[in-house]
């Protein structure tokens with residue numbers, strides 16, 4: 001997927017390859033306090049390759065989004081209304097594990113493009129009913145991005161992060177509520 005950023009900066013969103021993992025880890029280390037060991041990136045790429053995306057500018061990786069698919073009976077994670085009866089069987093949901101764009105490339109539509117493609121893949125490739133994520137309650141840019149794409153704050157998890165900050169769980173239903 002090719003796209004032109006607001007300032008005319010061309011970027012490309014594509015599926016990650018194994019050789020991209022070190023560059024993805026570098027973007028993660030520079031962008032977020034939540035870091036993972038190499039094997040975790042490999043695990044996500046091996047299992048949900050279509051949902052592991054990178055953003056490139058001039059052939060250099062400047063952003064990524066990585067997700068997994070889970071099964072759950074939790075009505076909140078399935079994006080069902082608060083008063084909905086419990087689902088009869090587990091449903092498939094996409095979990096956006098991490099998304100980041102290098103600081104100097106932010107605000108140009110790259111995060112939006114990564115999120116839009118993640119949503120499309122979860123819907124069309126993995127047939128997920130909903131997609132969810134955790135975000136720091138103070139992370140306004142990310143919360144705004146997710147709201148722009150129809151995610152709703154459904155839950156607050158106290159002390160979710162290692163430094164004690166709470167997380168919001170934000171969810172976007174991908175199917176009609178009654179299906």
Ligand SMILES: CC(C)(COP(=O)(O)OP(=O)(O)OC[C@H]1O[C@@H](n2cnc3c(N)ncnc32)[C@H](O)[C@@H]1OP(=O)(O)O)[C@@H](O)C(=O)NCCC(=O)NCCS
Nearest residue numbers: 031099100101106107108109110111112135141142144145
């Ligand atoms: C969140 C993040 C991925 C957004 O990437 P980005 O490339 O800047 O995103 P976009 O340029 O597509 O902007 C998308 C939306 O995000 C919001 N946004 C972006 N920067 C913002 C800022 N500084 N303040 C408030 N909202 C902001 C806006 O709603 C924007 O849409 P708009 O331009 O139509 O208003 C990026 O800020 C980032 O990497 N942050 C650090 C890592 C992180 O926090 N990841 C999320 C963990 S849950």
